[in-house]
Amino acid sequence: MFVLGIDPGLTTTGYGLVRSGRVIEAVAAGVIETDPTGATPTRLYELHRQLSALITEHGPQVMAIEQVFTNRNRHTAIGVGRAGGVAMLAAAQAGLAVYEYVPTMVKAAITGDGAAGKEAVQRMVARRLHLADLPRPADAADALAVALCHLQSLMAALDRRAAR
DSSP: OEEEEEEOOSSEEEEEEEEOSSSOEEEEEEEEEOOTTSOHHHHHHHHHHHHHHHHHHHOOSEEEEEOOOOOSOHHHHHHHHHHHHHHHHHHHHTTOEEEEEOHHHHHHHHHSOTTOOHHHHHHHHHHHTTOSSOOSSHHHHHHHHHHHHHHHHHHHHHHHHHHO
């Protein structure tokens, strides 16, 4: 399974591509940034353009995305929601299924603690993907964590089916 993990944001969207096989490996990770002084439609277009190019370049099978759960800052939540919608649109245009995970589920799957901090997530992502260094920036680490969460969820579902 080849998963594109997304940590959406209007200013910074993290992405992480993870492939499972004999071992689970990180293929690529990084961020897509848009100009915070730019017009929102232009920023959304740029995010869509870059995500579509990333999907075309790497050819993932599915997208796993962190879902907006709650946010104290309504303006930030709206931007994250818009960015997430653009990411899902890019996935749908490429024929990819999209799976959404709330942040607490991602953190629990990766660290065992749904309230884990960013550094704990970075450390566990690095450990699970056998990376020499912590993945940076944090948005890229979060996107890798979302992809790993999806792979873990798939394995758990397969185990449940096999147990029946």
